[in-house]
Amino acid sequence: MAHPATLGAARAALAGGMIEVLVEDKRFGGVQVLGQVAFTVAPGEVLAILGPSGVGKSTLLRIVAGVDEDYTGHVRGPARRAMVFQDPTLLPWRSALDNLRIVHPALGADEAQAMLDKVGLGDRGAAFPGQLSLGQQRRLSLARAFAGRPELLIMDEPFVSLDAATGEEMLALAERLIAETRPATLLVTHARAEAERLASRIMHLAGQPAVLRDGAGP
Amino acid sequence: MSETAQSRAVPALSLAGLLGVWAVAALLTRDPQLLPAPWQLAAPFWAELRSGDLLYHLGMTLWRVACAFVLAMSIGVALGLAMGRSERLDRWLDPWLVVFLNLPALVLIVLCYLWIGLTEVAAILAVSLNKIPNVAIVLREGARALSPDLDAMARVYAMPRGARLRHVVLPQLAPFIAGAARSGVALIWKIVLVVEFLGRSSGVGFQIHMHFQLFDVGMVLVYALSFIAVMLVVEWRILQPWERRVRRWRAA
Numbered sequence: 207m208a209h210p211a212t213l214g215a216a217r218a219a220l221a222g223g224m225i226e227v228l229v230e231d232k233r234f235g236g237v238q239v240l241g242q243v244a245f246t247v248a249p250g251e252v253l254a255i256l257g258p259s260g261v262g263k264s265t266l267l268r269i270v271a272g273v274d275e276d277y278t279g280h281v282r283g284p285a286r287r288a289m290v291f292q293d294p295t296l297l298p299w300r301s302a303l304d305n306l307r308i309v310h311p312a313l314g315a316d317e318a319q320a321m322l323d324k325v326g327l328g329d330r331g332a333a334f335p336g337q338l339s340l341g342q343q344r345r346l347s348l349a350r351a352f353a354g355r356p357e358l359l360i361m362d363e364p365f366v367s368l369d370a371a372t373g374e375e376m377l378a379l380a381e382r383l384i385a386e387t388r389p390a391t392l393l394v395t396h397a398r399a400e401a402e403r404l405a406s407r408i409m410h411l412a413g414q415p416a417v418l419r420d421g422a423g424p
Numbered sequence: 425m426s427e428t429a430q431s432r433a434v435p436a437l438s439l440a441g442l443l444g445v446w447a448v449a450a451l452l453t454r455d456p457q458l459l460p461a462p463w464q465l466a467a468p469f470w471a472e473l474r475s476g477d478l479l480y481h482l483g484m485t486l487w488r489v490a491c492a493f494v495l496a497m498s499i500g501v502a503l504g505l506a507m508g509r510s511e512r513l514d515r516w517l518d519p520w521l522v523v524f525l526n527l528p529a530l531v532l533i534v535l536c537y538l539w540i541g542l543t544e545v546a547a548i549l550a551v552s553l554n555k556i557p558n559v560a561i562v563l564r565e566g567a568r569a570l571s572p573d574l575d576a577m578a579r580v581y582a583m584p585r586g587a588r589l590r591h592v593v594l595p596q597l598a599p600f601i602a603g604a605a606r607s608g609v610a611l612i613w614k615i616v617l618v619v620e621f622l623g624r625s626s627g628v629g630f631q632i633h634m635h636f637q638l639f640d641v642g643m644v645l646v647y648a649l650s651f652i653a654v655m656l657v658v659e660w661r662i663l664q665p666w667e668r669r670v671r672r673w674r675a676a
Contacts (some may be wrong), residue, residue: 234551273576289580295573299673306590309581334673354581 225283241415245249249374250388254405255286303331359389492551500559508567566600
């Protein structure tokens with residue numbers, strides 16, 4: 207398996223899909239948002255990062271995901287990444303099935319259909335995202351993340367603003383998919399119950415600028 | 425009257441009203457040389473159609489409109505997209521845009537003819553140059569409104585450039601492209617007529633020039649109205665169905 211994101215000496219240390227994150231400094235304008243933030247996640251492990259809103263959790267995730275490259279530090283890890291966003295972030299002008307197949311061109315029609323079946327959207331393949339309920343859109347977003355068999359999965363408050371029953375359903379689904387695919391998972395949330403349910407390890411992001419501490423914090 | 429019947433009847437009645445005003449004005453003028461009545465155009469229209477002249481000149485104009493449209497849209501879309509995405513490029517190119525936007529169409533046409541000669545290339549280039557700044561400005565707004573979330577999604581999943589353009593960027597720009605295209609066709613065919621009037625020996629503009637010199641108001645109207653009819657067909661049969669198709673997901 208090739209790891210284009212890992213180079214030189216780091217390659218040996220990161221064998222087997224391990225991800226290593228070291229952020230030393232991240233600023234917006236002149237304001238430092240993130241201080242020293244360092245952690246590793248092994249394949250099959252779920253690391254939850256807890257913290258109050260506005261502390262910089264989403265900023266950290268954007269750096270790990272490779273969307274934000276303007277920071278001091280490095281992120282080393284597998285190339286096959288997936289992200290579940292706070293909003294479903296689907297392509298509203300493409301059908302549910304196409305939302306999977308366009309993002310993952312290697313995915314066959316049967317595999318895409320199987321993925322939809324797995325998240326309970328088997329009969330909604332032709333529907334546009336606007337025709338799905340918010341819960342269904344979230345499940346489609348989960349399906350898209352797992353369809354690429356990611357080695358690194360990033361989840362940004364994936365269960366926020368869902369009612370209790372739908373939230374529980376989503377949580378169970380995510381649990382099942384993670385157990386099946388076993389990516390290195392980074393979950394950011396402010397709901398401790400969610401973190402305790404899914405995570406094998408919990409860390410806490412707090413302070414100004416924010417730094418990372420072990421445990422679920424105060 | 426039901427809502428849909430009314431929405432169909434009103435434009436028809438409104439057009440009939442315009443025809444009525446024309447007929448009354450023609451009757452009051454009582455000089456077919458100056459203003460022929462609508463029914464007095466039927467005979468010259470038929471003669472021009474049978475001789476093949478009407479279709480030939482309509483075809484030439486339509487061909488020039490199509491060339492200028494494709495050229496202006498592709499360059500304008502690319503320019504607007506680049507300017508909307510890069511603030512630096514925008515700062516450098518914005519003054520150019522303002523200059524070309526305020527350059528009168530006639531000046532561009534005359535300069536193109538003087539520098540390039542009375543050729544087809546000069547004619548189509550002059551029309552395109554007139555339209556590119558409008559397209560670029562509309563598309564720049566569209567590019568600025570692109571969703572950063574979808575952009576992040578495309579980057580995380582490492583979507584290839586082509587797929588990103590086709591499935592993520594262009595669908596977001598579709599309303600802006602449709603808007604620029606419709607106002608573009610309307611503007612372009614008017615400028616094409618001026619270009620033909622000034623320096624071509626075929627096309628609706630050339631025919632209008634000729635009949636203008638012969639004081640033949642009837643033939644001027646025959647050519648003008650025929651081309652309006654062609655452009656309405658383009659609007660109803662091509663532009664509007666295309667727009668409905670790209671908007672399908674909104675209605676669903």
